[in-house]
Amino acid sequence: MNFNPFFQDSKTSARSGFLKTAHGRVQTPFFMPVETKAAAKFVSQEELDKMGVECFISNALLLHFKPGLEIVKKAGGLHKFLNWEKSIFTDSGGFQVIDEHFLLRINDAGAEFRDPFSGKRECITPEKAIAIQNSLGADVIMCLDDQPHFGRSKDSIAQAVKRTLLWAEKCKKAHSNKRQQLFGICQGGLHSDLRKKSIEGLLKIDFDGIAIGGFGIGEENAQMMKVVEKCVSLIPEEKPVYLMGIGSPKELVEGISAGVDVFDSCFPTRVGRHGMVFTRKGALRLEKAQFAKDFKQLDADCDCFVCRNYSRAYIHHLFKLKEPSGMRYLSHHNLHFLQRLVQEARQNIKENSFLKFRNQFLKNYSKKLL
RNA sequence: GCUGCGAUCGUCCAGUGGUUAGGACUCAAGACUGUGGCUCUUGAAACCCGGGUUCAAUUCCCGGUCGCGGCC
Numbered sequence: 001m002n003f004n005p006f007f008q009d010s011k012t013s014a015r016s017g018f019l020k021t022a023h024g025r026v027q028t029p030f031f032m033p034v035e036t037k038a039a040a041k042f043v044s045q046e047e048l049d050k051m052g053v054e055c056f057i058s059n060a061l062l063l064h065f066k067p068g069l070e071i072v073k074k075a076g077g078l079h080k081f082l083n084w085e086k087s088i089f090t091d092s093g094g095f096q097v098i099d100e101h102f103l104l105r106i107n108d109a110g111a112e113f114r115d116p117f118s119g120k121r122e123c124i125t126p127e128k129a130i131a132i133q134n135s136l137g138a139d140v141i142m143c144l145d146d147q148p149h150f151g152r153s154k155d156s157i158a159q160a161v162k163r164t165l166l167w168a169e170k171c172k173k174a175h176s177n178k179r180q181q182l183f184g185i186c187q188g189g190l191h192s193d194l195r196k197k198s199i200e201g202l203l204k205i206d207f208d209g210i211a212i213g214g215f216g217i218g219e220e221n222a223q224m225m226k227v228v229e230k231c232v233s234l235i236p237e238e239k240p241v242y243l244m245g246i247g248s249p250k251e252l253v254e255g256i257s258a259g260v261d262v263f264d265s266c267f268p269t270r271v272g273r274h275g276m277v278f279t280r281k282g283a284l285r286l287e288k289a290q291f292a293k294d295f296k297q298l299d300a301d302c303d304c305f306v307c308r309n310y311s312r313a314y315i316h317h318l319f320k321l322k323e324p325s326g327m328r329y330l331s332h333h334n335l336h337f338l339q340r341l342v343q344e345a346r347q348n349i350k351e352n353s354f355l356k357f358r359n360q361f362l363k364n365y366s367k368k369l370l
Numbered sequence: 371g372c373u374g375c376g377a378u379c380g381u382c383c384a385g386u387g388g389u390u391a392g393g394a395c396u397c398a399a400g401a402c403u404g405u406g407g408c409u410c411u412u413g414a415a416a417c418c419c420g421g422g423u424u425c426a427a428u429u430c431c432c433g434g435u436c437g438c439g440g441c442c
Contacts, residue, residue: 032404034403034404034405035405036404036405036406037405037406041405041407042407057404059404059405062405062406089404091404092404093404094404095404095405096404099405099406101406102406116406142404145404147404185404211404213404214404215403215404216403216404217403242404243404244403244404245403245404246403246404247403248403251403264403264404265403265404265405266402266403266404266405267402267403267405268403269405270402270403270405270407270409271401271402271403273407273408273409274401274402274408274409274410276402285399285400288398288399289397289398319408322408323408324407324408326408327407327408
């Protein structure tokens, strides 16, 4: 059994256990930092390891473009190439379907992308997406999916659900590296009936885990959570549930409460690079003048090396002068913050006090600035 | 003392005889979610002073003040 959520909170759908991969156990629920191009921007692998990260996600399509499969293979696989002994997920490139910079066109056969480095066109079929990921050697790989833009008509989303299922079947058939787990991806936007159809189709094909895709692209938070709850209720408890692309502090706590086991998002590092810092009382924009003489640490409860060494005023100053170390410090802190948050969530699930923990967190966490 | 050049948002620069005077940076507010890394959106903010020409001057002319340079 690869997944065992042996602690179940009695008052919510939150659960905790582990996901077993070829590179060890990852405690669930967990949040994966994003290493699209085999690097977390401004944060080293060593730092991730030290803050307790047990798994991150990289992007197979981008690595296929550069440095290319040959080089990763020569290095001895993705783990060896970037020097990480714990678990790795790869995404198929499905998310790049909504990026007009990459996507040229899409039909049932696959998605045609432009390689940004060579300028060449390349059609990524479901089979090819799997072959690329089989070759890279991550522990968990993702099906190629068709992600509709936010705000599309229900018909258009239904078509994406259909195509994603068609591709899921092809991915399952093509998957040949049995050391890797393969997750299917559910689409359907905010439509519960489409989500149901999508999940039922995936369950028939039988994947190692089910991902909820298509969120974090503009929909309202409360609506998303409703649909997530609905999705979780349709997935058998022995399947890990992965909410793709989601990663604000509030969404993590709410997602865990809804029964999600796995998250990933570039949100904490991107907003960190733009001067936003997570605290237990809410997110702050550190560039504001009010922080110029604020010599407190970023978050009163945080023990990361940034909080232990540098004040808000100092990092405010770094941002004002556009010193890159400001981006580095906030990227580190925000990732550390989320790791601590999910660690505490796991602990509270084990002690069956998750509901209290969740409510306390949501009460303290306000989007309003301090 | 003489002479040349210049004077426009907080800063650096455009520009114009006719009330939307433009940009960059700064400042202010917001955004960011399966990552193209100093990002994106929005907002605030200025024609040195006095006179003259003109229907109309930030713009042209004269003088003043200030700044920079040259000459004595």
